[in-house]
Amino acid sequence: MDSIDRTIIRATQAGLPxxxxxxxxxxxxxGISADELMQRLTHMQTTGIIRxxxxxPNHYKLGYRHNGMTVWDVAxxxxxxxxxQVGLLDFVSHCYHRPRHLPEWPYNLFAMIHSKTAAEAEQHIADIAALLGTHCRAHDVLYSTRILKKTGLRISQ
Amino acid sequence: MLSPLHKQLLNNYQQEFPLSPRPYLEIANHLGVTEAEVLSAFSELAEHNFISRIGPVIPPNHIGLSTLVAMAIPRAQLTAVAHLVNRFPEVNHNYEREHRFNLWFVLIATDQQHLQTVIANIETQTGFKTMQLPLLADYFINLGFQLDLDETRQAVEQADAVSA
Structure with a gap:
């Protein structure tokens, strides 16, 4: 990845025209040709820089008003x-392993769920709990109540 | 509100957007509509914020270094602390969540030293400690999230009615 690739990523964060x-x-x-731009985008996809x-999509605007960060204490x-397995569930958009911070934060698995109703969210949480079974010691769900800042990816030169 | 074309574009083009000189024409040919129809449908989706953009999605930590950060802030001070945190250009998303840890944001820095400097500055300026939750593994499997768009309008209207 070079400075032209970075410029391309930066230029596309506002969206393709x-x-x-x-x-x-x-x-x-x-300041490059369209062919070079497409080749570089293809190459960045091949190497995984671009997923x-x-x-x-904007889930919230599309009716998904119950979006929770579910957190689990998994063995x-x-x-x-x-x-x-959790990452494969079709209602999970992101699934990450993150470190615990004991004692105040025992959770090490994070899964973002998107639901249209509170009942649907509860069902999704129950589905994850069932999948984890006895390997999960505790869980919590943090719903967002306010978006305080949301910007596209910003990268330095 | 959402036409069949809107729905097709939303569900079929979260990935594999054509990398060809006339991508909207390619989509149009595939769906049996005109390029102009595809362009105006995408414009409408963007205008109404149903999509935030069309473009490349970058996985975490592939460009720069990022971490999720949580802070536990007393209610009365939350808005003021959020303003301080948002002033840092390294802060990407910042959400209030219902929990003792009620402030959650993503920091993107060029390297570990830059990241730790920003965290130290945030702690000094706000007077509160941070909890760093960097990504250890990304269980990313499917491409795109399958949207159920059938009841979107109804669900949105209900939610708006409740919050109004």
Whole structure:
């Protein structure tokens, strides 16, 4: 990844232009050819710097008003196995292993769930609890009550 | 509110957006509509904030170093502390959550030293400690989140009615 790649990522964080030739438009801004831009985007996808290219939905606006950060205290030996299974659930958008901070924070598995109703959210939490079974000692759910700041990815030069 | 075309674009193009000179035309040909229809449908989705953008999605820690940070702030001071935290350009998302740890944000820095400097500055300026929760593993499997768009309008209207 070089400075041109970084410039490309920065330039696309506001979104591809909604014009017939968006890569051409963007390439001109960056000062490279449209072919080079597309090649670099393809290469960054192959190497995993870019996970996917597509429309980024706004879950909340689409009716998913019950979005919870579910957190679980999972036995370390089972973490990768169970984390992978939770990540596969279709209502989970992100699933991460993070460190505990004992004693005040015993949770090491984080799964973001998106639901349209409170009842649906409860069902999703019950589904995860059932999947983790006895390997989970405790869990909690943190619903967001206010978005205090939300900006796109910002990267330095 | 959402037309069948809106729904197709939302569910089929969260990934594999065409990397070709005329991507909207390619989508249009695939769906049997015109390029102009695809462009206006995407414009409407963006205008109404149903999508935040069309573009590349970068997994955490592939560019720079990021960490999730949580803070436990007394209710009366939460807004003031949030303002202080938001002033840092390294702070990406910042959410209030219902918990003793009620302030949750993502920091993106160039390297570990930069990250720790920002954390130290946040603690000094706010007078509260932080809890750092960096990512240890990402259990990312499926591409895109399958949206159930059938009852979107109804659900949104209900939610709006409740909060109004």
């Amino acid at each position: 909604l014009t017939p030739e968006p890569y051409q438009t963007l390439a001109q801004q960056i 996917r290219i597509g429309a980024v 370390d030996a089972q973490m990768d196995n169970l984390g992978t």
